[in-house]
Amino acid sequence: MINKLILGDNLEILKTMESETIDLIYLDPPFFSNRNYEVIWGDEGEVRSFQDRWSGGMEHYIAWLKERVEEMHRILKPTGSIFLHCDWHADAYIRVMILDRIFGMNNFLNEITWKRTTTHNDSKQGAKQFGRVQDKIFFYVKDLKKFTFYPQFERYTSDYITSSYNKSDPDGRRFKASDLSAAKPGGDTSYEWKGWSPPAGRYWAYSKANMEEFEQQGRLYYSDKGKPYLKHYLDEMPGNSVDDLWHNCVFQNKAERIGYPTQKPMALLERIIKCSTQEGDLVLDPFLGGGTTVAVADKLNRKWIGIDQSVQAVKVTELRLDKQQDLFSSPFAVQLHKYDYDTLFNQNAFDFETFIIQQYGGVPQNKKGGDKGIDGKMQSGEPVQVKQSEGIGVNVVKNFSVSAKQYNKSLFEKNQAEKKPVGYIIAFSFGKGAVQEVARLKLEENIIIELVTVDNIVPIAKKPALNIEITKSVRTEKDVWEIEFTALGTAEAGIEFYSWNFDYNAEKGFKADVMIDKEGTQIHKFKAGLHNIAVKVVDNDGLENIEVVKLKVNGIVERTN
Ligand SMILES: C[S@@+](CC[C@H](N)C(=O)[O-])C[C@H]1O[C@@H](n2cnc3c(N)ncnc32)[C@H](O)[C@@H]1O
Structure with missing residues (x-):
């Protein structure tokens, strides 16, 4: 099984991976910033890594990242690409001191500017600098002669559509009327078409046979004066080819946000994965976080490997994939430090x-x-x-x-x-x-x-114990009850978080409604009827347990198991 989430320091894991096996690496390492909110998950693994790269200044950070990028270069296929995501704190250092040195300046393709937000705290009134709203994504390839690239397109802006695609067929299909003349002749391109000839010195862009075919297909548009134009339908256009300024890769809706600070939008990873891989290719994210890269790779039928030093990051990604996947999805493995007895x-x-x-x-x-x-x-x-x-x-x-x-x-x-x-x-x-x-x-x-x-x-541990109680229930409307549940997990390693699925279906598996709950208390509304509520508890080793509460809500709230 290739698809894999691995808990561990990526340097150690990368060292064990075979050379020239990966098609795409996307990495979004923790930025060079000595701020506590750079610690996202707060578990032991992540805090260790935070201290690791922060025990010195910029030089230390660069050395920390560089040895990892060296391994990434080794495991990338000659046809492969790497996208390194960073921000103003260290972008210049990373490009010059890491990427140019390891991949070579010749293999640099783009410095992508990703507009990550429209508003930012540091541009508030009184700020003495411009707001910082962009990240950099450096795009390098292993071998300029061998790499693969699939151009990407983005939707035209609505202004452009309104001004250019300003005509439509009776069925509402929008099109642009394009000129049919050309500067150079090409075979049968000097003829009269319904009383019209190209302007002096110009020719028709298509042969008469082609024009007849367009006519038959209804692809010719005639102006009020009867001049012919070719219809270019909006729904047949790929859009604008993407350049290195990325404005539109944003979260699609609230539901996409899992609730951790450095989560990247799926649209951003979709563009990166689509431009550099095909179905079946292998994508690696060595700084997995909440798993955006592997979630998108999985959707796009790529194979994937994700590594993170934080138990929480790995387990949240597992829950995210469990929620996203259906019966036809490829299975994946989760490699932790300890095995559940x-x-x-x-x-x-x-x-x-x-x-x-x-x-x-x-x-x-x-x-x-x-x-x-x-x-x-x-x-x-x-x-x-x-x-x-x-x-x-x-x-x-x-x-x-x-x-x-x-x-x-x-x-x-x-x-x-x-x-x-x-x-x-x-x-x-x-x-x-x-x-x-x-x-x-x-x-x-x-x-x-x-x-x-x-x-x-192998190191073995017992999975955490879990007990769920209904601690309150209030009827808030005629047929609606508000019920409070309290989960109590115990484990030698300590409890990391709880996760909740309020309409659990054993066949579909655990589909988290609340992914990370540090406290273990939830209030949820239920209508009269039978309900299954599943709770997962995750400990500091990443071992988990699940309990299902069966509820009968019918005048009174009754737990039936
Ligand atoms: C900025 S976040 C990645 C966010 C991710 N791109 C997303 O969309 O969710 C960086 C991640 O790197 C992890 N990390 C930091 N040092 C690491 C190391 N040495 N090995 C593996 N993971 C590490 C952190 O735990 C954190 O989850």
């Missing part, structure tokens, strides 16, 4: 074996069912068995020592002679009997079997 314990056995052996550095058996209890091997060939259970007993060890020998007799005997492990058993925990049998085999038969617990391979 229940999920691993109950995962499909084959998937679990494959995952845990890979995490251990081994090679999983690629067919289901295993081979006499052997589920994979180490790189050096010793067999690995996986037990997706707790308290593994003595018999498992006994049987494994037999099948390990059968699996590769010569390696078994060689390792036995060299006092090296002959094989590995992975499980959630081992009983006393298993541990004693391992000790006996070692002592009496020189056979070393390693018992490895899952939490030694």
